[in-house]
Amino acid sequence: MTNKVNKQVLSLLVDNHSGVLARVASLFCQRGFNIDSLTVSNTDNPEISRITIVTEGDKQVLEQIIKQTGKLEETRAVVHLKNDESLFRELLLIKVAADQRTRREICGICEIYRAKIVDLTVTSLIVELTGNPSKIDGFLEMMKEYQILEMCRTGVTALARGDISHGIK
Amino acid sequence: MILNGSQILAEVLVEQGVDTLFGYPGGAILNICDALYDYRDEIKQYITAHEQGASHAADGYARATGKTGVVLATSGPGATNLVTGIATAYMDSVPMVAITGNVGTSLIGRDSFQEVYIAGITMPITKHNFVVRRVEDLADTLRTAFRIANTGRKGPVLVDIPKDVTGAKCEFIPGKKQENTYVTHISDEDVEKVAEVINEAKRPFLYYGGGVGAAKACQDLRELMNKAEIPGAHTLMAAGIVGCDEPLNLGLMGMHGRLSANLAADKADVLIAVGTRFSDRVALNTEKFARDAKIVQIDIDPSEVNKNVTVDYSLVGDVKDILARLLPHIKEAKHTEWIEQINQWRGADKKPIDDPSVLKPHQIMAEISRQAGENAIYVTDVGQHQMWAAQYCRHLHSRSFITSGGLGTMGFGYGAAIGAKIAFPNRPVIHITGDGSFHMNMNECCTAVSYKVPVVTVIMNNSVLGMVRQWQTVFYNRRYSGSEPERVTDYAKVAEGFGAKGFKCVNLEQFQKALELALKEDGPVWIECVIDREEKVLPMIPAGGTVDDAMEE
Numbered sequence: 001m002t003n004k005v006n007k008q009v010l011s012l013l014v015d016n017h018s019g020v021l022a023r024v025a026s027l028f029c030q031r032g033f034n035i036d037s038l039t040v041s042n043t044d045n046p047e048i049s050r051i052t053i054v055t056e057g058d059k060q061v062l063e064q065i066i067k068q069t070g071k072l073e074e075t076r077a078v079v080h081l082k083n084d085e086s087l088f089r090e091l092l093l094i095k096v097a098a099d100q101r102t103r104r105e106i107c108g109i110c111e112i113y114r115a116k117i118v119d120l121t122v123t124s125l126i127v128e129l130t131g132n133p134s135k136i137d138g139f140l141e142m143m144k145e146y147q148i149l150e151m152c153r154t155g156v157t158a159l160a161r162g163d164i165s166h167g168i169k
Numbered sequence: 170m171i172l173n174g175s176q177i178l179a180e181v182l183v184e185q186g187v188d189t190l191f192g193y194p195g196g197a198i199l200n201i202c203d204a205l206y207d208y209r210d211e212i213k214q215y216i217t218a219h220e221q222g223a224s225h226a227a228d229g230y231a232r233a234t235g236k237t238g239v240v241l242a243t244s245g246p247g248a249t250n251l252v253t254g255i256a257t258a259y260m261d262s263v264p265m266v267a268i269t270g271n272v273g274t275s276l277i278g279r280d281s282f283q284e285v286y287i288a289g290i291t292m293p294i295t296k297h298n299f300v301v302r303r304v305e306d307l308a309d310t311l312r313t314a315f316r317i318a319n320t321g322r323k324g325p326v327l328v329d330i331p332k333d334v335t336g337a338k339c340e341f342i343p344g345k346k347q348e349n350t351y352v353t354h355i356s357d358e359d360v361e362k363v364a365e366v367i368n369e370a371k372r373p374f375l376y377y378g379g380g381v382g383a384a385k386a387c388q389d390l391r392e393l394m395n396k397a398e399i400p401g402a403h404t405l406m407a408a409g410i411v412g413c414d415e416p417l418n419l420g421l422m423g424m425h426g427r428l429s430a431n432l433a434a435d436k437a438d439v440l441i442a443v444g445t446r447f448s449d450r451v452a453l454n455t456e457k458f459a460r461d462a463k464i465v466q467i468d469i470d471p472s473e474v475n476k477n478v479t480v481d482y483s484l485v486g487d488v489k490d491i492l493a494r495l496l497p498h499i500k501e502a503k504h505t506e507w508i509e510q511i512n513q514w515r516g517a518d519k520k521p522i523d524d525p526s527v528l529k530p531h532q533i534m535a536e537i538s539r540q541a542g543e544n545a546i547y548v549t550d551v552g553q554h555q556m557w558a559a560q561y562c563r564h565l566h567s568r569s570f571i572t573s574g575g576l577g578t579m580g581f582g583y584g585a586a587i588g589a590k591i592a593f594p595n596r597p598v599i600h601i602t603g604d605g606s607f608h609m610n611m612n613e614c615c616t617a618v619s620y621k622v623p624v625v626t627v628i629m630n631n632s633v634l635g636m637v638r639q640w641q642t643v644f645y646n647r648r649y650s651g652s653e654p655e656r657v658t659d660y661a662k663v664a665e666g667f668g669a670k671g672f673k674c675v676n677l678e679q680f681q682k683a684l685e686l687a688l689k690e691d692g693p694v695w696i697e698c699v700i701d702r703e704e705k706v707l708p709m710i711p712a713g714g715t716v717d718d719a720m721e722e
Contacts, residue, residue, distance in 0.1 A: 019300075023292055030293050060475060067472035073297040073317060 007036065008062050009081040009088060009158050012051040013043070015074040023072055024051060033057065033065050037090075037155030048076060054133075054156050081158050091154040092129045092136045097147035099123065106146060113139045124149055174304045174335040175204035178268070181311040183211050186346050187239050189230060189591060190214045191223040193250075195243020196283060197270030200335040215591065215620060218612040220247050222584035224254020225610070228263050229585025232571045233546060233592045235385070237264040237318050244271045245283030248329070249290065253578055256294040258325040260575025261406060262383060264318040265325040266311075267291075273333040274302060288329050296324035304337040308344065316347040322470040323383055351469070353486030355494070363465050363482050364498030366439055367397060372507045374437035374459075375401025376422065376451070379574070380444020380468055380488055381410050382567040389492035390443060391415070397502040400511055402430035404445055405574040409564035419511065423451035425556045425706050429514035431716040434459050436510075442466045444488045447477040448575070449712065457715045467491050519708070519721045525677040528698045530554070530629065532677055534561035534601075537627060540684050541597040546571065546589050548598060548624075550582035550606030553635035556706040558601045580609030586624045587617050597625070597688055604630040604656065614667040617693035625687045626695045628660055631702040639705050643720070660697040669693040 014020045021040055028035050036054040043050050055065060062080065070078045081088075098106055103125065110117060110127055113135065119126035129139055133156055140151075172180065178201055182190070190212050194202045205214060217223040220242045227238030238258075242251050248269040258265045272281045288298045297317050299310050307330065314326040367373060381390050387410050394401055394417050402422035403410055411418045419430040434440060440462040445451070452458035455478050464480040466473070467488055474483040484491045521531040534557055538545070547562050548571040549555040555572055564570050571589055573581040586600035607628050617624050629635075638652040664671030669692060672683035680698060687694035708721045 019288070022289065026292050060479070063475060064472065067474075071470070071472055 006056045006058065008055055008057065009086065009156060010053045010055060010065065010069070011079045011081050011158060011160075012053065012069060012075060013048050013077040014051055014072075015076065016042070016047050016049045017074060020049065020074050021051065023074065024053075024069060027068055027072065028053075028055075028065075031064070031068060033061065037153070039155045039157050041157070052156055052158050079160070081160055085162075085164070086158055086160050088132055088156050088158045089130060090133045090136050090156050092139070092151065093118075093126060094129075094140070094143060094151040095119075095124055095126045095149040096143055097123060097149055098125045102146055109139070109142050115139065170341055171338050172341040173200065173204070173338045174307050174330065175200040176207075177304070177307050177339075177341050178311065178330070178335070179204045179208040179212065180341060180343070181308050182239065183208065184344055184346060185312070185315045186236070188212055190239050190241055191217060191226040191230070191588065192241030193217060193220045193223055193243070193247060195247045195270065197244035197247075197272060197332045198241065198335070200332065201241065201268075201270065201330075215587075215616065217584065217587075217616045219610065220250035221254055221580070222587075222610055222613040222616060224251045224267065225257065225578075225581050225584030226588035226591070226616075227265055227267075228254060228258045228581075229548060229571055229588030230592045231258070231263050231265055231588075232261075232585070233568055233589035235568065237266055237315055238588065239266050239268070241268045242270075243283065244269060244287075245285045247283075248285055248287035252290060252294070253576075253580075254584075255291055255325045255327065257573050257576045257578045257581055259294045259296070261379065261573065262323045263325065264323040266314050266318050267325060267327040269327065269329045270335065271300070271329050271331045274331045275333070277331060287327065291327050294325070295327050298327040298329065300329045300331075301334055302331065304334050304339045307334060308341060312344055312347050316350065319347070320349050321351045322380075351487055353490040355484050355486050355491065359482075359484060360491070360494050361498055363484055364495055366463055366465060366482060367399075367441060368498075368500045368502070370439035371504065372436060372438040373397065373399045373504065374433050374440050374462070375399050375443060376404075376434060376440055376445060376459075377401055377407050377410060377443040378404040378445025379406030381407060382444075384444060384469070384488035386444070386489035386492055387411065387567045389489055389496065392496055393492060393499060396496065397499050398504050398508065399441070400433060400508065402426060402433065404448070404451055405559055405572060407445070408559055408562075408570040409566050409568070412566075413564045419515070421559050424453060424710050424712070425560065425708065426451075427515075427518050428708050428716065428719055428721065429511060429518050431710065431719065432514045433511050435461070435716045437462045440464050442468070442480070443492075444468060446470075446473045449477070452478050453710055454713055454715050527676060528674065528680060528700050530557040530700060530704055531561045533627065533629065533680060533698055533700075534558055536677065536681060536684065537599055537601070538563035540681075540688060541599050545569065545597045545599055546593060548572070548582050548586035548589055548600045550602040551577045551579045552603045552606055553631075553639065553704070553706050554601055554603040554606075554629040556636075557629070560706075562601075579606040582606060583610050583613040583624075583626065586626070587613060587622050590622045590624050591620070600624050600626040602626060602628055603635060604628055604632060604658070605634040608656070608658070611663070614664065614669050614693055614695075618668040621692055623691050624693050625684070626693065627684075628695060628697045629700055630660070630697050631700045631704065632656065633702045635702070635704070636706070638702070642705070643709070644711070660695050664693075664695040669695060671695040671697070673697045673699070675699045
């Protein structure tokens with residue numbers, strides 16, 4: 001998914017209750033599991049939410065994360081989304097300082113990455129980019145040449161490719 | 170029928186088979202207290218000195234009976250005082266339902282008087298918890314709480330009920346007692362594979378823990394032990410699961426376990442871990458624990474597999490179900506050479522030396538076991554006395570040794586002993602404690618006096634915080650920082666002040682007489698036993714060590 005080999009993506013289907021996110025986050029914190037990014041959203045079933053977590057760890061740590069999150073009463077399913085069987089997407093908004101000279105260069109880079117310029121002022125612009133997290137990393141690398149004023153990434157959202165769908169306990 | 174939330178709570182408690190409740194009243198649960206007044210014939214309420222005592226009492230009651238313990242406390246400080254008790258139950262997988270009141274829903278989130286977010290506080294120390302915001306949800310939430318507490322790996326569940334919900338009314342539909350809904354899913358191939366590994370073992374060894382008792386699988390474990398002649402040793406949580414006199418039971422293992430038991434685990438070629446979790450008090454060095462063995466783990470909690478120690482084979486499910494499936498595939502066997510080797514080690518175990526002119530810890534334990542008899546329930550606090558009780562009391566039955574193993578809660582014992590005695594009024598209940606632990610919650614004496622609960626408390630008084638001091642002796646060059654508080658408490662006088670009886674003993678004969686008298690009393694008794702502060706718990710394997718590092722003196 002990204003350049004780092006230990007990055008793993010877990011997709012959790014959980015009861016759509018208040019407090020579920022706190023339980024998951026508390027568990028990660030208590031057991032010393034790392035959270036790289038976390039997104040929560042509704043699903044087609046109003047009773048179920050999906051939490052997508054990007055975490056780091058070797059095989060043994062990942063096994064523990066899956067089992068421990070699976071033990072929570074409100075967890076319906078935990079799926080490890082593997083790189084080659086899944087689709088990962090992330091959205092980036094980045095505000096970059098741009099004067100007359102740099103604006104043209106930045107536009108050129110955006111064109112290559114198929115990023116959109118969604119806001120423009122005399123001194124800055126905001127770029128929107130959607131894609132695989134490694135594509136976003138690459139784009140950000142390019143933007144480091146300029147003065148980044150603010151940025152925000154949504155964190156990874158993901159689904160298994162093809163006909164695979166999560167079993168719900 | 171239309172009932173208010175408090176009446177619904179009482180109805181559900183009765184429906185779930187609860188006849189004993191430990192707790193303490195307060196503003197946010199006034200409606201509940203009022204409703205319980207009408208149910209006083211069905212549910213006997215025990216009001217403790219402190220909510221912590223109530224939580225330990227519910228825990229002790231649950232450990233002694235196997236039923237779910239129930240504790241009730243008010244909002245704010247009432248709820249936070251339960252925290253240590255809930256965490257204690259969580260670490261030792263004890264089924265408990267904790268009910269807390271909270272401020273009314275309109276006051277929640279406003280830092281109201283006695284408001285605390287107890288659901289947030291207890292999130293990491295409960296199996297699950299609930300805040301009930303609508304009276305219509307109350308009955309089913311409580312039923313779910315009882316189901317969760319007692320299903321799968323057992324543990325505490327907290328239900329927080331705002332005051333207005335306890336007063337609001339709705340239709341109540343009676344329900345059924347929640348049954349354990351857990352189902353074991355394992356394949357025949359996996360069972361056969363594990364049986365094959367056990368059948369091929371030359372030096373098999375059983376390492377069993379509290380999960381065997383929780384699954385009521387003691388008999389099945391003994392069958393496995395005897396059928397294939399597999400020696401075994403128990404964790405702190407499993408004292409009494411196999412009787413201490415049974416020839417294949419090597420006794421306690423781990424940090425303060427017998428050298429022979431730890432040697433057997435170290436030299437085994439197949440180690441079968443049943444209902445246990447390779448804690449750092451047993452698998453002190455996770456890399457080297459059972460280093461020559463293929464490890465088989467049988468446990469109900471999948472997250473315990475490969476958590477602390479990587480295992481070769483695992484069967485996840487109810488221990489009783491699994492052993493029942495496994496046993497027919499286990500061949501009768503003899504391991505004569507292995508048993509001979511183990512018996513040699515057992516012969517070499519250092520025995521403590523008797524001295525009746527003073528009070529030696531092992532002699533106190535032996536005397537307690539002799540006088541209290543086969544039916545006794547031993548309840549301990551935490552520290553040196555706890556280890557001596559684990560090493561030297563005669564453990565004969567499951568659920569007869571009640572101790573805070575996982576959390577190591579000093580101050581656990583008195584409340585837990587009161588809970589156990591209330592559950593079994595006709596069995597002798599001996600609370601074995603130290604002067605450090607006892608000072609934490611000795612106030613529960615008033616509870617034992619009020620309700621005439623004749624718990625016998627044996628205080629091993631060495632005037633220091635013995636276990637801390639022992640570590641300082643061994644690892645900190647005898648720098649006794651903080652471990653010698655030099656208290657001058659007159660226990661007999663304090664006991665008397667509470668309305669209990671107290672004795673002080675300095676030699677074995679005095680202790681024998683005091684215990685004889687104490688066991689005949691119909692109220693609580695304290696027996697102070699003065700012991701030497703240099704007494705150590707031995708053998709000892711330092712944290713992170715192996716049996717090679719064991720100290721015997």
